Amino acid sequence: MxxxxxxxxxxxxxxxxxxxxxxxxxxxxxxxxxxxxxxxxxxxxxxxxxxxxxxxxxxxxxxxxxxxxxxxxxxxxxxxxxxxxxxxxxxxxxxxxxxxxxxxxxxxxxxxxxxxxxxxxxxxxxxxxxxxxxxxxxxxxxxxxxxxxxxxxxxxxxxxxxxxxxLVRLPEPHRWVEQGRLESDVLVVDRFGNVQLAATAGDVHAAGLALGAQLTVRAGDAVLPATLGTTFGDVAPAEAVVHVDSSDHLAVAINGGSAAAHLAVVPGTTVVTLES
Incomplete structure (x- = not known):
């Protein structure tokens, strides 16, 4: 063409x-x-x-x-x-x-x-x-x-x-999936403290995680219990939700709070693990 x-x-x-x-x-x-x-x-x-x-x-x-x-x-x-x-x-x-x-x-x-x-x-x-x-x-x-x-x-x-x-190309971010568990690099932390991961909706499906699942989110020594949902209001204020965001990436958020502050993550260098 x-x-x-x-x-x-x-x-x-x-x-x-x-x-x-x-x-x-x-x-x-x-x-x-x-x-x-x-x-x-x-x-x-x-x-x-x-x-x-x-x-x-x-x-x-x-x-x-x-x-x-x-x-x-x-x-x-x-x-x-x-x-x-x-x-x-x-x-x-x-x-x-x-x-x-x-x-x-x-x-x-x-x-x-x-x-x-x-x-x-x-x-x-x-x-x-x-x-x-x-x-x-x-x-x-x-x-x-x-x-x-x-x-x-x-x-x-x-x-x-x-x-x-x-042309120079950036290395692919880390993503690893097994049944009930996935690991992913952090891509973006937005001004609300939401943590966008390299993992996508397809990775959630591949890990066999279903809506409503109770998850443990780990980043270094930080641990955050969370629910797999669709939006912030799926959990009570101050509770954490893992959801597929508007860019089709998996994100960790706290309803009314900052998941980034809780997990102390830095984009590009922090690996987040989700386990059911």
């Missing part, structure tokens, strides 16, 4: 995901560059509160959000390797284009958007700002490249085409 049959250009929409936060002017500078280059494009801020340099968290958040966004150029910058020999890339997926560092941040979202049709390394400075800082490629390279793509630039003009097999 050819690129012209799978990728729509120009784009009216752009999404923007970073670990920049909002206490500095980094986000404004990038959006200013976008507005000056593509004044008609509308920008959706996915989040700028990815924990600093947490590439996996940014990748997970972006991949879980993009299915609900309009066709867009998606710019994501969580880039601890900025200024090194890591590549800047543009990925053409069936349902969108992604721009950012080649560090695993973009590939999960590209797969969600229908798979990678083509990939390009950003090597042509014609589409960057005239002066490029070694530490702010979000402003000086990724934002202007994305804006030019939104304007309809042929992505083949950005630099050489890459073999998608050479």
């Amino acid at each position: 050819g690129v012209g049959e799978t990728v729509r250009m120009p784009y009216e929409w752009m999404s923007f995901t970073t670990d920049y936060g909002l206490s500095d002017g980094f986000v404004a500078a990038c959006k200013g560059v976008i507005a000056r280059t593509a004044p008609g494009v509308r920008v959706i801020d996915v989040t700028h509160d990815v924990p600093p340099q947490d590439v996996r968290r940014g990748a997970v958040l972006l991949a879980q959000v993009v299915p609900y966004l309009p066709a867009a150029v998606h710019v994501a910058v969580v880039d601890p390797g900025v200024g090194t020999d890591r590549r800047g890339i543009a990925l053409l997926a069936r349902d969108g284009v992604l721009v950012g560092p080649d560090n695993g941040l973009l590939t999960p979202a590209a797969e969600v958007l229908g798979g990678i049709v083509a990939a390009y390394e950003l090597t042509v400075p014609d589409y960057w700002l005239a002066h490029v800082s070694a530490t702010f490629h979000g402003r000086d390279i990724f934002a202007p490249v994305a804006a030019n793509l939104a304007n309809g630039l042929d992505p083949g003009q950005l630099g050489p085409e890459l073999d998608p097999a050479t």
Whole structure:
């Protein structure tokens, strides 16, 4: 299938995901560059509160959000390797284009958007700002490249085409299932203290766990009794529920409280065990 049959250009929409936060002017500078280059494009801020340099968290958040966004150029910058020999890339997926560092941040979202049709390394400075800082490629390279793509630039003009097999990909999170028991890495802890696991609804079925089952949740030395349910209100206030969340992942929550605080978990490094 050819690129012209799978990728729509120009784009009216752009999404923007970073670990920049909002206490500095980094986000404004990038959006200013976008507005000056593509004044008609509308920008959706996915989040700028990815924990600093947490590439996996940014990748997970972006991949879980993009299915609900309009066709867009998606710019994501969580880039601890900025200024090194890591590549800047543009990925053409069936349902969108992604721009950012080649560090695993973009590939999960590209797969969600229908798979990678083509990939390009950003090597042509014609589409960057005239002066490029070694530490702010979000402003000086990724934002202007994305804006030019939104304007309809042929992505083949950005630099050489890459073999998608050479792209950096993050290791698969740990998931292990047996009858009555499963283990899973923590993917995300949200602002409510809900703990999203890499395990999915399919893993619950594979473990033979049924709604209403009484579970023991373990994370390190922490132990939390919980009920397998469908929503927070399935348990009394201050009690724990394990449920399939809105992204089809298993999550541990406390009704009116914080499961993350009780379990003392950290995304990406903590393994949670559920036992019936």
